[in-house]
Amino acid sequence: MKNTKDFYNKTASEWADKWYDDESLIPYIKEFFNYLPKKPRILDLCCGAGYESMRMKKLGADVVGLDFSEESIKIANKRNLGISFVVEDMLNDYSYLGKFDGCVVIAGLVHIPNEKLSNAFEKIDNVLNDNGFLFIVVKEGTGKNERSSYTEIDGEKYDRDFNLHTIEELKLYSFKKFKFINEIVFDKNSIWKYYIFKKVIR
Template identity: 40%
Template sequence: MANDIKLFYDLTAQETADQWYGEEILKPTVLDFVSLLPAKPRVLDLGCGPGHESMRIAQTGAEVLGVDFSGECISIARARCPQCRFEVMDFRDLDGRYGSFDGVFAAGSMPHLAPGEIGTVLKKIRSILTGNGYAAIIVVDGEGISEKFSNLEVDGRVLNRTFYLYTRKYITEEAKKAGLKFVREGYLDPIFHKYGWRNYIFR
């Protein structure tokens, strides 16, 4: 199943880049998040895809590292956003190899983690945050697996990119166990709220 998720993002990397590099609907979300951080912060874009939001974070003056397990996404990110650093990495393997960060931005990547994995990854996020660091965790509200977001057709084949729904209560409880404190909901355009997306800020 994890192979289906990776294959989905490999196959859709170019299309995603073409769509999202010119789409600024998440720019206010980025600006809201970066406003919490010190000047010229170091930010990790967790599950960065082809680097479109890494680019927008860097435009604020941040030093950005983007990680993703899709090699195709990282290749495109390196070509289209040379001002950022990108590395191929499954964020389940997140550790201190790249140092610490003032901010971790996870836009839509955490829903691919099963309930048994999300607490572990939140602990890893806490371990690489500076003492006053913040994390933005963007997920879709609910419980269980979303069929709508999971089973998608690409090039005539249906791929299961398993997409888990998480309530605010569940995420904040798991974050608390990981040593992260819920601060507030971060900004998201109303169209995202319409489809259940939520942005939770922790420190």
């Protein structure tokens, strides 16, 4: 069975077609930017094909996008001038990218099970300035969602390892590195949750 990276390499163009024209996240991004300095340096972690990277650049940010899907990054590079994109796994060390004022992880943590969350937060902590902020978008719940994980495309079976997370889980696994600051709510009925954390200065 093929994995999460295989799934996004296979479907990269479909995600790009859907999200480059979908501006539904702009209000959330603008709210997050209120916590950051003007013209912030932002890491778009798990950036996919670069659609939100594009929007953050238009809002005045200096953006670096990171994703482990080579096909997604190819599209991101073709569609965005003036943005650096890197092929990398979010669980690896990417501190070579330097320091950032903010990090955005839009639906990236849905592919990270609880036992790997601490590592993910540690890697983010390593690249944020002392006054840095983190914006996380997750789907509410707990454990692996099998319905969202398993799919078949062109006769090939994929497991994209889709995990649900509660705010309690995020607080637990980010403990000592990040402090929960706020939840951004524009739709009270949404099962997607939008959280802001602040780096803990140690």
